Amino acid sequence: MTIPLDIDTVRSRFPALSRSESGHPAAYLDGPGGTQVPRAVIDAMSGVLVEGVSNLGGGFGTSDDAGRVTEAARAAMGRFFNASPGEIVFGQNMTSLTFAMSRALARGWGSGDSVVLTSLDHDANFTPWRMAADDSSAKVRVAEFDTVSGLLDAGAVTALIDGSTRLVAVCLASNALGSVVDVAPIAAAAREVGALVYVDAVHAGPHRLIDVQSLDCDFLVASAYKFFGPHTGILYGRSDHLAALEAYKVRPAPSDPPGKWETGTQSFESLAGVAAAVDYIASLGEGEGRAGIESAFSEIGSHERALGARFLDGVEAMAHVTLFGPPEMDERRVATFAVSVDGTRPSDVARQMAAHGIYVWAGHYYAVNVMDRLGLGDGLTRIGFCHYNTLEEVDRALQVLADLA
Numbered sequence: 001m002t003i004p005l006d007i008d009t010v011r012s013r014f015p016a017l018s019r020s021e022s023g024h025p026a027a028y029l030d031g032p033g034g035t036q037v038p039r040a041v042i043d044a045m046s047g048v049l050v051e052g053v054s055n056l057g058g059g060f061g062t063s064d065d066a067g068r069v070t071e072a073a074r075a076a077m078g079r080f081f082n083a084s085p086g087e088i089v090f091g092q093n094m095t096s097l098t099f100a101m102s103r104a105l106a107r108g109w110g111s112g113d114s115v116v117l118t119s120l121d122h123d124a125n126f127t128p129w130r131m132a133a134d135d136s137s138a139k140v141r142v143a144e145f146d147t148v149s150g151l152l153d154a155g156a157v158t159a160l161i162d163g164s165t166r167l168v169a170v171c172l173a174s175n176a177l178g179s180v181v182d183v184a185p186i187a188a189a190a191r192e193v194g195a196l197v198y199v200d201a202v203h204a205g206p207h208r209l210i211d212v213q214s215l216d217c218d219f220l221v222a223s224a225y226k227f228f229g230p231h232t233g234i235l236y237g238r239s240d241h242l243a244a245l246e247a248y249k250v251r252p253a254p255s256d257p258p259g260k261w262e263t264g265t266q267s268f269e270s271l272a273g274v275a276a277a278v279d280y281i282a283s284l285g286e287g288e289g290r291a292g293i294e295s296a297f298s299e300i301g302s303h304e305r306a307l308g309a310r311f312l313d314g315v316e317a318m319a320h321v322t323l324f325g326p327p328e329m330d331e332r333r334v335a336t337f338a339v340s341v342d343g344t345r346p347s348d349v350a351r352q353m354a355a356h357g358i359y360v361w362a363g364h365y366y367a368v369n370v371m372d373r374l375g376l377g378d379g380l381t382r383i384g385f386c387h388y389n390t391l392e393e394v395d396r397a398l399q400v401l402a403d404l405a
Contacts, residue, residue: 024357
C-alpha cells in the first residue's frame with residue numbers, strides 16, 4: 001500500500017516553485033539539468049552553517065558534528081543505492097569523481113586491453129574513459145544507439161565485450177533522449193570476462209529506483225542536484241575495489257576507503273543536504289529506510305508516467321514537431337523529451353518557452369555523441385518533467401509548441 005502523490009502538498013514543500021517569470025507562474029521543466037530543492041534540504045544545509053562546523057578529526061564539538069553529518073550522508077546514500085555506507089564516496093560532482101576513478105583504473109591497462117563505451121552517454125561517462133584509454137594505449141569500442149527509437153540495445157554493447165575488455169561504461173538513462181538502458185545483461189556479460197562495469201545513474205536518479213545489487217555493477221555515480229539536493233557528486237564502488245585500487249591523493253589523507261577517494265575537505269553543509277534529499281524522497285512513500293524509498297519511487301513513477309503520456313499525446317498531434325527517443329511512456333523511457341520544431345532553432349524554441357515562464361534547455365546538454373549521431377549540429381530542445389510538475393504545466397508547454405507551427 002502506498003500513499004497517492006498529493007501534488008499540491010509536494011509543491012508547497014519547494015519554495016522556488018512560487019516564482020513568476022514574464023507575468024507567468026514559473027514552470028520548471030529544466031529538471032534534466034538540475035532540480036529544485038525542498039525546504040527540508042535548505043534547512044538542513046543552513047542548519048549546519050548556523051550551528052557551526054569544523055573540519056574532521058579535531059576531537060571537539062563542531063568537528064564531531066562534521067563527522068556525524070558525513071556518516072549520516074553515507075548512510076542515506078547507502079539506502080538510496082541499496083549499498084553499504086562504506087561503499088559511498090562524495091566529491092564535487094559526477095564528472096570529477098569519474099575522472100579520478102578513470103585515472104586509478106587505467107593505471108593497470110595496456111595496449112592489449114579495451115574499454116567499451118556508448119554513444120548514448122553524457123560526455124562525462126565517455127571522455128574520461130577515452131582519455132584514460134589513450135593514456136594507456138588501450139582500445140576504445142563504442143556501442144551505437146538506434147537513431148530511430150533512441151534506444152541502446154543491450155546486445156549492441158555485449159557484442160563488443162570480449163576477453164580484452166577491462167571496463168564497460170554505460171548510462172542507466174539518457175540525459176538527452178530519456179531512453180532507459182537495460183544494464184543487468186550488460187553487467188552479466190562483463191562479469192563473464194572479468195571486466196568492470198561503471199554506470200552513470202545521474203539522469204535516472206530522480207525518476208527510477210536505483211539498486212546496485214540488482215544491476216550487479218562495480219561502480220555507479222549520481223549527482224544530488226538532479227534528485228532535489230545540492231551540487232554534490234556521489235560514487236558507489238564495491239568495497240573490494242575501493243580497498244584494492246590505489247587512489248590519487250595527498251599523503252595525509254585517509255588510507256582506507258571511502259575516505260581515501262575523497263580529495264580535500266568535503267562541503268559538510270552539502271552532505272547534510274544530500275541526506276535531507278534522500279529523506280525527502282522517502283517521505284513521499286510509506287515505510288522506513290529503503291522500503292520508504294522503494295514506495296516513493298512507485299508513486300513518483302505513476303505521476304511521471306501520467307505527465308509523460310499527456311506530453312506524448314500532445315506532440316503526436318503536431319506535424320511540425322519531431323520527437324526523438326522512445327514514442328511511448330513505458331519502461332523504456334523516463335519523462336525527458338527531446339524535440340525539434342520545423343523552421344525554428346532549438347535555442348529559439350527555448351526562448352519562446354521562457355517568454356511564457358517555462359524553463360527548458362536547448363543544445364546538446366553535454367550529450368555530444370548523441371547529437372553527432374543524429375546529425376543535429378544545433379542540438380534539440382529538451383523538456384523534462386519530474387514529480388513536482390503538473391498536467392497544467394505540460395499543457396502550457398504543448399501550447400507554446402503548437403503556436404510555433
